[in-house]
Amino acid sequence: MGHRLCVFDAYGTLFDVSAAARAAAAEPGRAALAERWPRLAEAWRLKQLQYSWLRAVTGAHTDFWRVTEDGLDWALEATGLDGDAELRARLLALYRELEAYPEVPGMLARLKAGGLGTAILSNGAPGMLAAAVESAGIGDRLDAVLSVEEVGVFKPARAVYDLVGARFGTAPDEVLFVSANGWDAAAAAGYGFDTVWVNRAGDPVDRLPWRPGTVRPDLTDIPRLAGV
Template identity: 35%
Template structure:
């Protein structure tokens, strides 16, 4: 593909990194409950970010992640301890990245590569450093710098400012349909990484491309 794209900007959680890789640690601490905890934890994490944005009560993603974990444990009537919380929060800073990620990023090094996440820097930078992928990125952009969660236009506007490019020169990638809709609404080119084979969001904002994993984006190089 003859592409005018100058930068590839990646969402992090669910796109590059498997958020449900924490279920192993959850299972270790709460046998037989790992998958349930992991899925509810992620669900509430997103919900709390959206609710706080709508209510004008911003808090950092690390605090939201901790609150979501507490909710999940309370829902399943599981014992909470500070030690278990610290262990599970540490697991969230050591998520596994998807198998194809390193190879694809390496192929795209001739373009500007950035991550753009709702994760606060105390989560985001630690995760990417621990993964060994940090040298592959030119920018690590967090919404915490402007206290505006995706999918607000202000959040994408901040990311564009950091990149110093035009909207149409950026390809934004996310596994989250709501994030893709937000980025498309802002004016980015978009590629939905539909890892779970989900239906399209009914928001009248379709992505430019849909791929089952990030291997497909090399056609934009």
Template identity: 45%
Template sequence: MAYAAYVFDAYGTLFDVHAAVRRHAAAIGPDGQQLSEIWRAKQLEYSWTRSLMREWRDFWALTEEALDYAFERVPSADKALRADLLEAYFELDCYREVPAVLKALKATGARVAILSNGSVPMLNSAVRNAALDTVIDDVFSVDELRTFKTDPAVYDMVTTAYRLYPGAVSFQSSNRWDVAGAAKFGFRTVWVNRARMPDEYRDLSPSLILPDLNGVE
């Protein structure tokens, strides 16, 4: 089945959230993976907590705060690398298959978009760095709403902008919680299970599970 729009989560789906730490792995030392995992986990936790409190801080501010916390948890990592890591995060690498997959979908005549918790500047930077600006039609950021996924209002940004029913949208995310939120909203959902994680939210199952974006159609 062809869909009118293919919408992608950004971080972990199109862009590798661990690329920033890998870029400076030699300087960080053997605890780099731990630092990166804590950084990502806290970044997400802070977004959910802020949403529930209705106390908005944009995703870049939360990214900075999460990194500061990760440094406290991993004292072997040199805090002098903070600026370098943040700069690298602002220009994350995309996964290898991303450009070809997006180009193929765009060639079908469908709209190709990003729907992300990321702030507008960080999303625009990542898109330009990965040379995806010629294939992505629109970047939807939660900055406009001042809340985060899985608030249904976030997914509604797409259907409102494109004047589509949810079922005409295929939504791809590597985050199972994001897939659950999108499925509840009514999108066709693809869980890009890059980390080979066990399933959860079984009452809100994805339409399709893939190991990467190859196979999205």
């Protein structure tokens, strides 16, 4: 079957998760952050993901905003930047308005012009996702924004991928699923989606039972891979 629908992970895929720390570091009076923001951003993202996985396997679900706050608190302490309540609040405010990668608006427009459905499937809480989509100005290029809060468990639980078929009535092989997280693209391939791993960092493929169908360095080629 051909693709009827292109589904995207949000954080790290459409939205640059390093943008909050990078933007804050460029503001006046943030010399300490300017020296440490790359390490902070990396630790923040790593703990955000680790906490989502641990909560999924233990059944201790909370929404992704709480996981994002907890990951930031760990990263701030690890980089010696804890204790600055104003910095913490600023980073969280910027996270709600993350920059989209530059190729995102045009890529989504090409998919829509080609007649494909488009959606986000994300760990993000609905409020987080709504704020990011509005900030990036891409709401008119998406048919749905699906959050794991509908099923109360984080990726890569199969119940999350089930949300796509439930919403659109698609078979898995009619879906092109795109993620910048190698583990997410691999798990989605195991589910039955046609998958693209957006490997911006040039990382090795994860050693998992499944592999992403295609690997690309960014999102530019997604319309062609989707068949439009």
